[in-house]
Amino acid sequence: MREVAVLGIGQTKISEHWDKSLREIGAEAAFAALQDAGLEKVDALFVGNMLSPLIDSQNHLGTYLADWMGFWHQGAVKIEAACGSGGAAFRVGLMAVASGDSDSALIVGMEKMTDKAGHDVTAALATAADADYEAEQGVSFVGINALVMRRYMHEYGWKHKDFAPFSINAHANAMHNAFARLHERITVDKFEKSSMVATPINLLDASPIGDGAAAAVIVPAEKVASLKGRSKVLVAGSGAATDTIAVHSRREPLFLSAAYESAKRAYEMAKVEPKDINVFELHDAFSIMSALSLEACGFAERGQGVRLGLDNEISPKGRVPIATRGGLKARGHPVGATGIYQIVEVVQQLRGECGETQVDGAQIGMAQNIGGSGATILTHILRTA
Amino acid sequence: MREVAVLGIGQTKISEHWDKSLREIGAEAAFAALQDAGLEKVDALFVGNMLSPLIDSQNHLGTYLADWMGFWHQGAVKIEAACGSGGAAFRVGLMAVASGDSDSALIVGMEKMTDKAGHDVTAALATAADADYEAEQGVSFVGINALVMRRYMHEYGWKHKDFAPFSINAHANAMHNAFARLHERITVDKFEKSSMVATPINLLDASPIGDGAAAAVIVPAEKVASLKGRSKVLVAGSGAATDTIAVHSRREPLFLSAAYESAKRAYEMAKVEPKDINVFELHDAFSIMSALSLEACGFAERGQGVRLGLDNEISPKGRVPIATRGGLKARGHPVGATGIYQIVEVVQQLRGECGETQVDGAQIGMAQNIGGSGATILTHILRTA
Numbered sequence: 001m002r003e004v005a006v007l008g009i010g011q012t013k014i015s016e017h018w019d020k021s022l023r024e025i026g027a028e029a030a031f032a033a034l035q036d037a038g039l040e041k042v043d044a045l046f047v048g049n050m051l052s053p054l055i056d057s058q059n060h061l062g063t064y065l066a067d068w069m070g071f072w073h074q075g076a077v078k079i080e081a082a083c084g085s086g087g088a089a090f091r092v093g094l095m096a097v098a099s100g101d102s103d104s105a106l107i108v109g110m111e112k113m114t115d116k117a118g119h120d121v122t123a124a125l126a127t128a129a130d131a132d133y134e135a136e137q138g139v140s141f142v143g144i145n146a147l148v149m150r151r152y153m154h155e156y157g158w159k160h161k162d163f164a165p166f167s168i169n170a171h172a173n174a175m176h177n178a179f180a181r182l183h184e185r186i187t188v189d190k191f192e193k194s195s196m197v198a199t200p201i202n203l204l205d206a207s208p209i210g211d212g213a214a215a216a217v218i219v220p221a222e223k224v225a226s227l228k229g230r231s232k233v234l235v236a237g238s239g240a241a242t243d244t245i246a247v248h249s250r251r252e253p254l255f256l257s258a259a260y261e262s263a264k265r266a267y268e269m270a271k272v273e274p275k276d277i278n279v280f281e282l283h284d285a286f287s288i289m290s291a292l293s294l295e296a297c298g299f300a301e302r303g304q305g306v307r308l309g310l311d312n313e314i315s316p317k318g319r320v321p322i323a324t325r326g327g328l329k330a331r332g333h334p335v336g337a338t339g340i341y342q343i344v345e346v347v348q349q350l351r352g353e354c355g356e357t358q359v360d361g362a363q364i365g366m367a368q369n370i371g372g373s374g375a376t377i378l379t380h381i382l383r384t385a
Numbered sequence: 386m387r388e389v390a391v392l393g394i395g396q397t398k399i400s401e402h403w404d405k406s407l408r409e410i411g412a413e414a415a416f417a418a419l420q421d422a423g424l425e426k427v428d429a430l431f432v433g434n435m436l437s438p439l440i441d442s443q444n445h446l447g448t449y450l451a452d453w454m455g456f457w458h459q460g461a462v463k464i465e466a467a468c469g470s471g472g473a474a475f476r477v478g479l480m481a482v483a484s485g486d487s488d489s490a491l492i493v494g495m496e497k498m499t500d501k502a503g504h505d506v507t508a509a510l511a512t513a514a515d516a517d518y519e520a521e522q523g524v525s526f527v528g529i530n531a532l533v534m535r536r537y538m539h540e541y542g543w544k545h546k547d548f549a550p551f552s553i554n555a556h557a558n559a560m561h562n563a564f565a566r567l568h569e570r571i572t573v574d575k576f577e578k579s580s581m582v583a584t585p586i587n588l589l590d591a592s593p594i595g596d597g598a599a600a601a602v603i604v605p606a607e608k609v610a611s612l613k614g615r616s617k618v619l620v621a622g623s624g625a626a627t628d629t630i631a632v633h634s635r636r637e638p639l640f641l642s643a644a645y646e647s648a649k650r651a652y653e654m655a656k657v658e659p660k661d662i663n664v665f666e667l668h669d670a671f672s673i674m675s676a677l678s679l680e681a682c683g684f685a686e687r688g689q690g691v692r693l694g695l696d697n698e699i700s701p702k703g704r705v706p707i708a709t710r711g712g713l714k715a716r717g718h719p720v721g722a723t724g725i726y727q728i729v730e731v732v733q734q735l736r737g738e739c740g741e742t743q744v745d746g747a748q749i750g751m752a753q754n755i756g757g758s759g760a761t762i763l764t765h766i767l768r769t770a
Contacts, residue, residue: 001485021517044625053438057520059512060467063627063761067515067634073646075625076761077473080463082445088462092477099484100386101623127444130452132406135442238486240429240460242448249452261458376448376461 001098003221006233006382008037009344014181014212014332016114022056023068025213026110029340030069033106033215042217043102045069045076048089048109049336054124055115065108075102082128083285084371085109086339087378090216091238097218109340110213121209125335128372130245142206142286144247144373146198149288152254153200156303160200163287164191165309166322167204167329170284173316174326176356181210181332205287207328214340216347221385233350236364237272237381239265245375254303258377259296259368266366267298270381274298277381278362279349280320281342283370284327293368294320297379316357324349324357339369339378350384386483388606391618391767393422394729399566399597399717401499407441408453410598411495414725415454418491418600427602428487430461433474433494434721439509440500450493460487467513468670469756470494471724472763475601476623482603494725495598506594510720513757515630527591527671529632529758531583534673537639538585541688545585548672549576550694551707552589552714555669558701559711561741566595566717590672592713599725601732606770618735621749622657622766624650630760639688643762644681644753651751652683655766659683662766663747664734665705666727668755669712678753679705682764701742709734709742724754724763735769 010032012025020028026047034040045066052058062076081088086109093105113121126135129144139147152158167186174180186204194204224232241261247253267273274297282293291305299320300308313319325331325345328338346365348354364383370376395417397410405413411432419425430451437443447461466473471494478490498506511520514529524532537543552571559565571589579589609617626646632638652658659682667682669675676690684705685693698704710716710730713723731750733739749768755761 050444053436053509053512056516057512058516059435059465060514060630060757060761062466062473063630063757064515066627067630067760072628073626073642075476075647076466076627077477077625078465079477080444080465081447081461088447091460092462092464092480095477095480095484095486098486099480101480101483124438127438127442129445130449131441131443240462241458242451242461243457245445245448245452257458262460372445372448375452376445378460 002100004094004097004218004235005221005224006216006235006347007219007224008033008217009347010036011179011214011341011344012212013179014210014334017211022052022110022112023065025211026065026108027069029213029215030106030108033217037217039104039217042104042106044074044096044105045071046089046093046105046107047078048085048339049078049111050080050082050085051111051113051124051335055112081376082371083335084339084369084376084378085336087369090339090343090380091240091378093218094235094238097220104217104219106215106217107340108213108215109337111334111336112211113209113334114211133246142198142201145286145288146201148247148253149200152288155254158306161188161192162306162310163205164188165314166284166287166290167191169314170323170327170329173324173357174330177325177331180326180330181208182330201286207285207333210332210334212332212334212337214337214344216340216343231351232385233347233382234385235380236383237266237270239263239379242376243374245372247373256292256296256374258374259293262377262379263297266379266381272364272381276364277366279324279346279359279365280322281345281367282322283368284323284329285333316359321359324354324359342367342369343380346382350382387485389479389482389603389620390606390609391601391620391732392604392609393418393602394732395421396564396599396726396729397597398564399595399719402596407437407495407497408450410596411450411493412454414598414600415491415493418602422602424489424602427489427491429459429481429490430456431474431478431490431492432463433470433724434463434496435465435467435470436496436498436509436720440497466761467756468720469724469754469761469763470721472754475724475728475765476625476763478603479620479623482605489602489604491600491602492725493598493600494722496719496721497596498594498719499596518631527583527586530671530673531586533632533638534585537673540639543691546573546577547691547695548590549573550699551669551672551675552576554699555708555712555714558709558742559715562710562716565711565715566593567715586671592670592718595717595719597717597719597722599722599729601725601728616736617770618732618767619770620765621768622651622655624648624764627761628759630757632758641677641681641759643759644678647762647764648682651764651766657749657766661749662751664709664731664744664750665707666730666752667707668753669708669714670718675707701744706744709739709744727752727754728765731767735767
């Protein structure tokens, strides 16, 4: 594989974009990334999206965006892996450039979730679960995660408020990210008193839906000549792995084996270990997922992921900085776009563009995107050159 | 790019599989391809599908199939490009193996279209068109193609019955394909008297929907040692291109510019010309598309694609054999699976396994899969080594 660099990044604010269509927010992020890269055209376009057939009555999203942008006569395709669609699209784009087929690729994660009433979004999100064996039982996506969190608390003896640091850190970091959905500092007290969604998951355990798009432009590393003093960001590692879709089918429902496998592959490819990672944009769709991801990726022992938060290790000044731009929890979680937001944020960290939440001297960053309840996991490691 | 070979193929009969679920037909084709390849596992799985979020309330199809097959701990992802999803998935799989990331890949195209009432399928298929500027006007997918056919007849002076050879050839060839949806010989008279769908497209101009899955296993060419006397089939060329989604936005609505571009790239990569192609599995979703594809890919002058049928050049014994296993028209068109059926059929021709419809001495074959009304086009050229 030839080495690949991230040359440009772009994103829209995550919000309720009533005044913009899906293709408009997609193009906004895409053109921002192209401008950042200093390119007008690319060889291929890859779009990560999960819900547009259901929410927007629109399939064919690769060409849909290419057409709107005036990018005809090149390849364009959509990649879907539930909430892991963005990371999966990034990985597919990486293969296209690494193989030598394309000399540049634009990868866009885009999602509109607020165009229809809430219950439609919940039903649409349930298509990430197993239609026959999970959704058919009436369990929602948050319900599945609530069962996992309950079991984790029972198994390892943690209380609900022990998860508060994950949410508090994410909200604090989002205060300094203009693109974030939520700008609101929270406290342990507020965390504990938040409205219940599905016991024990309350509103402040859960990431908010939203409309948003993020984009990255990648090229062969050898083609990146000078970057006007900006750090060159390489894609050092990429790993993908899957588990059963239904949590009830797993031997160990509290261990994200696909996170373990995909991180292992990314670590091996990048020739690094967990201790080398300076910033980790993980998939905190629910606070329980932060704990499980930290454990599976080698940052904590099983059942001890929560400890990292309680020990204040997860802030930008800590040993394992996570959700440095707000994470899914406060930056927001427009599902198919999330994986690209994570890539964009790691690049911002490696370029030293994060201001108040900058991780000092960040040189190696990891982004991990999850589809379903740990079923499809994509891990990417970026580093400065 | 390292050279890639197709090691195994598999398919299900295209039918109304009331007794089988989407994952069951997908796994049936996938295991057949693995058995044909002599492999038990692969490094990565790519699924082409368009309609499952709408028809089956199921997203996340890569992992959904991987899980059902017991293929955990590897990457799995879905690729969607409307009716071009199968070809697009094949191209993504090709990149994964060509890049060196994966040493084997399984690509499965799978679609169930008969699980709900007819009007649901028509509405679901309309998501390939532009939701705001086409579907919103009430035009169906066949309606869009009818407008194109009408214009073609007006512009070049052809009559409806001049398209009959495309349909007659496809139906004649499908008689010898056990996996085909329709086994019924037709005549010009029957073609002319068939029920109207959207003037001038009648039932025998249009391909039937159906449930079906097809699969291919690809590996690096250098890893294919001995094949027990069977021809080694290489992926010699791959091209992708797009056009506007809405036909009304095109400068020349009667020229498939994306077919031209994607075929040009595939020809260049394979270092061949149209005259070198021994068999061409084209995307005859409607008879008009056969004519337009032949023209855009360099087999006929503009407006003269119909002539190839009238001159009897398109049969397995002709100069440009098309739809040799029945094509979309008679083998059937389970949309997201079609692109892989085409690959499977080209491989069968290159291996010399087609019996009555075998093209003598076929060494180079082309498969072209189309998403939307010519909006996304994937072209692959395979050849014997």
